[in-house]
Amino acid sequence: MKLRKKLLAAMLSAGILFTGCGGDNAGGGTSKGGDPNVLKVGVTNFADTLEPTQNYFGWVVMRYGLGECLTKFDEKMNIQPWLAENWSVSDDRLTWTFKIRDNVKFSNGDALTADAVKQSIERAFAKNTRAATFFEYSSITADGQNLIIQTKKPLPGMPGYLADPLFIIVDVAAENGRDFSKEGPICTGPYTVESFVKERAVMKRNENYWAGEVPYQTVEIPSIDDPNTRAMALQAGDVDVAVNIAAGDIDIFKNNDKFHIDEISSLRVVLARLNQNPDHILSDAKVRAALIAGCDRETYNDVLLKGTFIPGKAPVPPSLDYGFAQLTDPNAYNPERAKQLLTEAGWTDSNNDGILDKDGRNLTLDFVVYNSRAELPLYAEAVQADLKKLGFDIKINTVDYNLIDNMGIKGEYDLLISNITTANTGDPEIFLSWYWKTNVDGNNPQNGSGYSNPEYDAKLEQLSMEFDKDARRNLIIELQQILLNDGAALFFGYPQTNIINAKYVDGVKMYPSDYYWITNLIKPAK
């Protein structure tokens, strides 16, 4: 009898799952363990070691509250001082001086000097070829607390480059006798490593922390790769904070006053490159404009993707302060205009088969998609359905992610989808030149779309030499407007990212740059 009752209870519980009325155990003042000195954060971790110069593992070193850089990004991706309290550049734009804070100590108690910073940056260059893609220096010298970097060419983005986790400042002197990859490097962040394996990290308070109180004695960080499991762990109180809860689960927390959600637009954009090389149908600006105007992007993002993406318009997401609101999209959703443009371009349905044609050629386009990200096939199918109404015949070609790069370079597509980070260094210059700067004899191979506009190239050139922040911002806005006017690409949307916490924890915040998860601002709520 008892067994039957239990079975019944189990079946009822399963029923609740499908009606979406899940309960939670996160009601108390602390997590399940009940220790207010312990914070538990559910994440997904890709790093096998904590050596910041290996692969992208530095991201994790920073996310876990262990490592810090000279500079960091704020909520709008503006550069802010961190271990450097200020900086300046010489008149010839080749010498940068960073003043290192006086009061900072490494977690082992050693003082942070400009010389220690110099050694750390040189170490990053010696250990990872990626460092040289940010900047190349002729010399780095330490003068008291001043770090002086001489670059080979003027680099307006320098302070942003030093915010990349590859340049986390580590105590190189402590490397003797300590395996950074296994035991974690000695850094300046609020927490230090107690134990680390990929699946679970335990951090402890850095008693020498320089920027205020460190609220928790211990931070446990289990890596929970499955998004459903991560959401359940937060509901059950197994973790106090969870990073990136999936679209399907977020409503459970939205309608529950025991949880706080911080959701923002990330630095990513999902876009379709449009092949404008001669002989391609999309080389006709009117057809491109019709294609873009025929796609109801608001519905794709608000309905199909349940608002987890912000509807697309421009290349740079609204999380960055580059004029998103003031940019105008001449090809905003307008199916009537799209039809008219196609007619003007000479496309008609001469054989009444529902597909437009011109000079014996059907309006058939090859849309290359990969499906390792769930939203990409959805966008592609939505575009296919919307454009069919206008007489387009969109053939979706799903390929392995591995092939995308090469197909992009060779231009083997009409439309090609990508989900890409626009401004890792706080500035979209590289992104804007990567896809749309004119490719002259293969000098910009990533622009396989054939897009070319001399005005755009000239402004990009100007941008690469411009140091004034406002002037850069204006140039970037102008560049985006040119792309929009030319119908250079189809910008679908910008994924949102989130961090959710039980309300007995305070100070949890998600930043666009995705590096700053665990900080000393996270503390028990009063």
Place this chain on the structure above:
Amino acid sequence: MGEVEKLNRLANRLLQMLITLIGVSFLTFCLAYLAPGDPVAMLLESADTIVSEEVLEKTRAELGLDKPFLVQYGNWVVGILHGDMGMSYSAKKPVFEKLSEGFVGTVLLALVTIIFVLIISLPLGIWSAVNQNKWQDYLVRVLSFIGVSMPNFWLGLILLYIFGLKLGWFPIASSTVTLQGIILPAITLAIYQSTKYVRQVRTVILDELHQDYVIGARARGLSESAILWKHILPNAVLPLITLLGMSIGWLLGGVAVIEIVFSWPGIGNMAVRAIMMRDYPLIEGFVLWIAVAYMFINFLVDLSYSYLDPKLRKGI
């Protein structure tokens, strides 16, 4: 069997294993190499960031990926002969170290699962067979049909929801190897596996039930339970052991989906990531592990045959 003959058979067996290992490793290397995609691009663009061709080239050279295919394979073989399985590109760790991290979790999960499989499927299979075409039989068959059609990640999530979130009996994300954390993933796997075993046990027992020796035993007036336990079961064990061996082999290869759902540190999730990242040394290491595990289990199964079957033992 003479000692010399035994030694000969053992040497033969070892030679076969060696040839298999060489074949498997070469084929895997070929397939990984031929599969579209570039490990360096996967590695450097894994954060969807923009990386120049120059950096890609430099990294290719650092990892030795700019060399011809046969040279790469040759280097790998030379490494193996020196006991070095190489470095994983994506984990930046020696392959052996990376494999051994998931080893304990995978082996423990496999063993506990097999224990649950036996506990569930043996009684149900026998119960179903001895009650052939009665309601008990139909019930077991319907249950096994449902079980085999249910995706195991879905079952895992349901079990997590009920026993982890609602009842709070088990941790939701173990992330480390613990006794409490192993129960739910093992049960999920065992339910899925048992649905197949129940039918196999049922078939084997039914086959035996119709053998002449059973009729003879009944004629001699033996009780049904004595016939079942003393005569039928020992005869039914051999085909079941073969099946069990294959299942253990499968489980030792790791079960990525279950490992991800339950945050269980095992080898399966690692292998899937290795393939996605085109991490050749790690893929090779994983495949070698699977091959050795299968061969070892097969070897044990063969040994158990000669122990359990007097006909084989005596060379009849």
